[in-house]
């Protein structure tokens with residue numbers, strides 16, 4: 001069975017934690033898109049791991065992980081991450097493979113990323129890891145794939161600094177390089193988890209363009225990134241937080257107002273530890289945006305939603321969520337494409353009672369307080385999609401399933 005885990009908002013929804021949780025029953029984990037700009041945090045007991053490129057299943061000693069063909073890989077960042085894992089006692093050798101169709105990030109692309117964003121009239125707020133430039137080079141047909149590492153003429157044409165850089169890593173990359181389609185065929189009867197990066201609203205095509213990432217963070221990207229066809233995907237899980245966050249620039253209609261709602265803003269940011277794993281940047285925080293979430297369900301065929309960070313609302317008297325936008329005096333329920341419209345959108349909020357108790361030890365839906373269930377039931381009805389998994393804390397086991405995943 002093949003299960004896809006995508007972010008259903010603007011990233012940082014807790015995909016890493018969910019992939020780590022679900023990987024227990026998988027044989028293989030494939031990360032299908034993005035690069036070292038993504039950051040997943042996994043907490044197991046008193047240990048915390050920050051992963052950027054390596055799929056989250058690596059923390060189990062018996063899982064095989066693949067870096068997919070939709071990824072762009074900075075070899076320096078990859079080998080630093082693998083060294084960090086080794087230093088912390090995670091033996092990864094023989095378990096980490098890379099698609100020969102994945103593209104490589106060269107050091108000068110990082111500089112180009114920053115330079116291009118600084119020159120933009122409306123900067124996107126790139127992480128400056130060379131990701132955008134590598135994807136541009138790919139679509140201009142000037143990129144370097146792992147498969148090209150032994151294509152002598154192609155390597156000869158590179159600038160000296162690029163050649164020198166690749167030389168350092170070439171042998172190791174080649175030893176991990178695979179034909180991913182053939183590998184997927186080999187594992188066709190196994191449980192495979194496909195891990196996305198960023199979130200549906202940051203997808204190059206379906207996101208809030210141009211304030212998006214340059215990779216495919218939609219569920220369709222899972223098929224491409226793993227080298228299989230879309231009919232091979234069996235289930236799509238969309239992870240979302242009980243509220244919204246966004247890093248970088250771009251519209252966020254439900255963002256709390258820093259001036260008039262500074263208490264709520266800081267409460268959510270601090271309790272939810274809303275600081276970027278890769279950059280340390282504070283994340284923008286706001287109400288749950290159901291207009292955007294329903295759009296993500298529709299554009300990604302989400303079979304089940306995965307609700308995380310519900311515990312962040314444990315102490316609030318009242319909770320609000322956005323059920324429509326008001327744009328130029330009109331009520332809008334379909335997520336707009338125009339950035340201008342999104343910038344003008346004012347959230348129409350619905351109130352819910354708080355539950356005023358800790359959910360951390362809840363492991364059954366019926367054991368949750370009624371007001372927490374009311375919030376979840378409303379989300380399911382609004383999005384016409386069931387909430388199949390609920391996460392009530394940052395640790396691996398602060399999670400419960402309402403339906404079987406595999």
Ligand code: GDP
Pocket residue numbers: 007011012013014015016017038039040041042043271272273277307308309310311312391392393394395
């Ligand atoms: P990802 O990029 O989608 O994997 O998200 P991150 O891992 O960057 O961010 C999620 C952060 O929230 C991590 O620090 C997780 O440990 C934490 N987290 C995940 N689920 C929950 C939850 O239900 N409650 C709380 N309090 N923290 C959570």
